[in-house]
Structure formats: C-alpha cells, structure tokens
Amino acid sequence: MQGMLERNRITTVTKPDVSNMSLCIENVKKAVLSNLQGPSDPTDYHQLMGRLHAAKAKLPKIYQETVASPFIKELDELGQQGFTEILIQDPSRTRAAGLMLDIAQSILQNGEGYNVLATDAFQEIVSDLYDGFLSAEDRQGIKEPDLSIIPALVKWGAPENGPYTWPADATAVFKVQAAIVSLPPAHATNGLMAWSSIPHEVCGHDILHADLGLLQELANVVRNRLNSENIGQGLPDYWASRIDETASDVLGVLNLGPAAAIGLVGYFRGMNAAFSGRAQLRNEGPARDPHAADILRGYLGAYATALLEFDQAGAWAEIIESETDKDFSNIKLNGRAIDANTAKRSARIVAESIMKTKL
Known part of the structure; x- marks a missing residue:
C-alpha cells in the first residue's frame, strides 16, 4: 500500500497555475516603459x-x-x-x-x-x-x-x-x-515573459522563411479550409493574408508548448498597458497590421495548445481560452464587426489546419 501511495504521489498532475499573471504583466509594463536602449549602431x-x-x-x-x-x-x-x-x-x-x-x-x-x-x-x-x-x-x-x-x-x-x-x-x-x-x-x-516570444521568431518566422514556398502553401490551406467550413465575414482572406505571423504563433506553441500561448497573452497585456494604460488584449485588427488582432491570437494559442499530445494539454487550453475571454469585447477586423462564435471557430480551424495538414 505504501508503495502504491508513493507511485500515486509521483504521478499526480498539478493543475496549471497562472495566479501570478498580474505580476508578470506589471513586470513587462515596467520593462517596456524603461525604454532601455542597446549599444549604439556602428556607423563608422x-x-x-x-x-x-x-x-x-x-x-x-x-x-x-x-x-x-x-x-x-x-x-x-x-x-x-x-x-x-x-x-x-x-x-x-x-x-x-x-x-x-x-x-x-x-x-x-x-x-x-x-x-x-x-x-x-x-x-x-x-x-x-x-x-x-x-x-x-x-x-x-x-x-x-x-x-x-x-x-x-x-x-x-x-x-x-x-x-x-x-x-x-x-x-x-x-x-x-x-x-x-x-x-x-x-x-x-x-519583463521576462517576453522570452516566451522567442519560439514565435525562431521556430516560426525563421523556419517558415527557410523553406521556399511554405508560406504560400500554408496560406492556401488556411483559406481553402475556412471556405470549405463556410466561415464568412472576410475571415478566410483575413487569416490567409496574415499567415506569416499566424503560422509563427502556432509553430511557437508546437515547439515550446503552452508557455508560448499564455506568455503571448501576458506579454501583449503588459505592452498594451505601457502604451495605452489598459492591460488588455486588443479586439481590433487594423487592415495594415500583418498580425491578427490580439484577441484572435489568444484564441489561436488556446486551440493550438488543445491539439498538443501531453496530459495537461486540455487544462492549459482551457486556462488560455479563459484568460483570453476576460479581454473580449467587440471584435472588429479591417473595420468590420465579427461575431464572437465565428471568430473563435475560425481560430480553431486555423490552428488545426496548420498543425494537422500534411504539406
């Protein structure tokens, strides 16, 4: 019995804990506001x-x-x-x-x-x-x-x-x-939550641009899949035209795990707090921004996490989606209002398309 108790204790999985999120966000805000500069550019x-x-x-x-x-x-x-x-x-x-x-x-x-x-x-x-x-x-x-x-x-x-x-x-x-x-x-x-952005850059952009034709293929996959699922409101073109940033978010989760997704939520809140005074994910996605709206990126990270194959994937996905929900107000993309259910469903389809399609 003692041996069984020890084995059970070893295999007990603790629930993901993000109770210190507000401290991490404040830490990011302070780092951004410090505007610390690096070495001057060597122009001689x-x-x-x-x-x-x-x-x-x-x-x-x-x-x-x-x-x-x-x-x-x-x-x-x-x-x-x-x-x-x-x-x-x-x-x-x-x-x-x-x-x-x-x-x-x-x-x-x-x-x-x-x-x-x-x-x-x-x-x-x-x-x-x-x-x-x-x-x-x-x-x-x-x-x-x-x-x-x-x-x-x-x-x-x-x-x-x-x-x-x-x-x-x-x-x-x-x-x-x-x-x-x-x-x-x-x-x-x-502001160490910023380090969770590293896989977005290194396992996202750097890998996507190292394979010729990969970005265009992924854009086509995402657009076609959203169209086949009857996702309207301009979302197929919206996601496809932002495939570099979107696929980088998904690849970040694939290579680092849920830290890439929950870190993105916290980091964006900290930056937005520094720039606008509001520690919230932005619900608006301007036409000229190559990134999807913050709120969509939060949902994308949650749904990509749900597709990972480890014991706590579902629990982490729920936490990331719940955190994103806290900042939801009215999604507006390219000046057009998007209903919440369609927006979230599109993010789920995009995550699955990028993670599961054989290219």
Missing part, C-alpha cells in the same frame, strides 16, 4: 571593420563561417562609399540599413561580451529550439530547410520594435547563412 565604416575582425575570433566556429566571414567580405566589397549609401538610402533603418546594422550588432554583441550572461542564455534557448526542430530523430522523412540549418544568432536592440527576426531569406542579401533574432535590451533582466 573603418572602426566597424576593425571591431568585426576582432569580434569574429570570439564567435563559435560555425558562426565565424556562416555569419561573420561572409558579412565582413560583403562589407569589404561594398567599401566605405557603398556602406554609406545604404545608410543614406534607408534613414529609418527598417530595410537594408537596418538589416546590415543588426547583422553587425549580432557579431559585435556576441564577440565583445555585451550583457554576456543574458546573451548566452538567449542564444542557448534559440539553439535548443532550432536544433530540436532540425534533429534527425524529429525529422524522419522530412527534408532539411532550403536556406538555413543553423540556429539564429541573437542580439539586443530596437526596443520600439519589440521582439523580431531577420529570417535567412533576408540575411542572404549580405551572404549570411543564418537568421538574426532580437529582443529589447530591457528583457535581459526584466
């Missing part, structure tokens, strides 16, 4: 080249070969004039100049030991997630990605942009063979 060409050569030697060999060496060679061929022209042509640093400087920052921050403990932890998580996706054991019968089989190199910066990544199809412009992923510097020590 000759100084940058010297720093890159020195930092290169401190990187793991794989990143020396796939990131630092090809990037340094590209900058050398550009010369000071070409480098300066890129900076002038992209003053907002959202296109080529932003990409170029972010690649440089990833090499410098890792090579020069910026925020070393947090940077190493960030890189370790990225590598574990990406290596797990690429492992031979997990990919039996599935081809390797077309563009990159190397985990992204990490950096800190651009807090106003939140977490983001330059996938391998973007970094290839500078002959770099890995993605670059960034978190706001404040999240090195604060």
Whole structure:
C-alpha cells in the first residue's frame, strides 16, 4: 500500500497555475516603459571593420563561417562609399540599413561580451529550439530547410520594435547563412515573459522563411479550409493574408508548448498597458497590421495548445481560452464587426489546419 501511495504521489498532475499573471504583466509594463536602449549602431565604416575582425575570433566556429566571414567580405566589397549609401538610402533603418546594422550588432554583441550572461542564455534557448526542430530523430522523412540549418544568432536592440527576426531569406542579401533574432535590451533582466516570444521568431518566422514556398502553401490551406467550413465575414482572406505571423504563433506553441500561448497573452497585456494604460488584449485588427488582432491570437494559442499530445494539454487550453475571454469585447477586423462564435471557430480551424495538414 505504501508503495502504491508513493507511485500515486509521483504521478499526480498539478493543475496549471497562472495566479501570478498580474505580476508578470506589471513586470513587462515596467520593462517596456524603461525604454532601455542597446549599444549604439556602428556607423563608422573603418572602426566597424576593425571591431568585426576582432569580434569574429570570439564567435563559435560555425558562426565565424556562416555569419561573420561572409558579412565582413560583403562589407569589404561594398567599401566605405557603398556602406554609406545604404545608410543614406534607408534613414529609418527598417530595410537594408537596418538589416546590415543588426547583422553587425549580432557579431559585435556576441564577440565583445555585451550583457554576456543574458546573451548566452538567449542564444542557448534559440539553439535548443532550432536544433530540436532540425534533429534527425524529429525529422524522419522530412527534408532539411532550403536556406538555413543553423540556429539564429541573437542580439539586443530596437526596443520600439519589440521582439523580431531577420529570417535567412533576408540575411542572404549580405551572404549570411543564418537568421538574426532580437529582443529589447530591457528583457535581459526584466519583463521576462517576453522570452516566451522567442519560439514565435525562431521556430516560426525563421523556419517558415527557410523553406521556399511554405508560406504560400500554408496560406492556401488556411483559406481553402475556412471556405470549405463556410466561415464568412472576410475571415478566410483575413487569416490567409496574415499567415506569416499566424503560422509563427502556432509553430511557437508546437515547439515550446503552452508557455508560448499564455506568455503571448501576458506579454501583449503588459505592452498594451505601457502604451495605452489598459492591460488588455486588443479586439481590433487594423487592415495594415500583418498580425491578427490580439484577441484572435489568444484564441489561436488556446486551440493550438488543445491539439498538443501531453496530459495537461486540455487544462492549459482551457486556462488560455479563459484568460483570453476576460479581454473580449467587440471584435472588429479591417473595420468590420465579427461575431464572437465565428471568430473563435475560425481560430480553431486555423490552428488545426496548420498543425494537422500534411504539406
């Protein structure tokens, strides 16, 4: 009997506990409001080249070969004039100049030991997630990605942009063979719920962009499935046109588990609290936003979690859906009101389509 009690005690599953959600949200809000900046952009060409050569030697060999060496060679061929022209042509640093400087920052921050403990932890998580996706054991019968089989190199910066990544199809412009992923510097020590966004970037965008044609195929699958289920109100095109962000949310859940979904809810509440004073998921989805409305992303995460195969999947899905329900008011997408049942049903179909369709 004693042995049976011990075995029962070992196998008892505790109910998921999110009672500290409000503290996590407040922590995110404080981190976002701190607006902590990372290292300044290295815009002096000759100084940058010297720093890159020195930092290169401190990187793991794989990143020396796939990131630092090809990037340094590209900058050398550009010369000071070409480098300066890129900076002038992209003053907002959202296109080529932003990409170029972010690649440089990833090499410098890792090579020069910026925020070393947090940077190493960030890189370790990225590598574990990406290596797990690429492992031979997990990919039996599935081809390797077309563009990159190397985990992204990490950096800190651009807090106003939140977490983001330059996938391998973007970094290839500078002959770099890995993605670059960034978190706001404040999240090195604060607002740690932001770290739950990492699989969205690394196992989402970076993987989706490493397989040529995958995004379009997924968009077609989602649109066709929603149409076949008679989901109207513009939702088939709404979801399909946001497939990059939508599929990244689902892939984040697939690779990290429910933490990716509940973390998204808490992180968005914290950011919205910082920007608008309201710690709630937004119910409105503007036409120009490449992301689905926050409220839909909460439901998408819940339904993706429900499809996972582990003992507490159902319990976690209920909690994530319940948390999302707390912020529900009136969903409006592209200026059009959407009834709650149709919106939730569409999110469930999208999650299932992305997770279960053989591509």
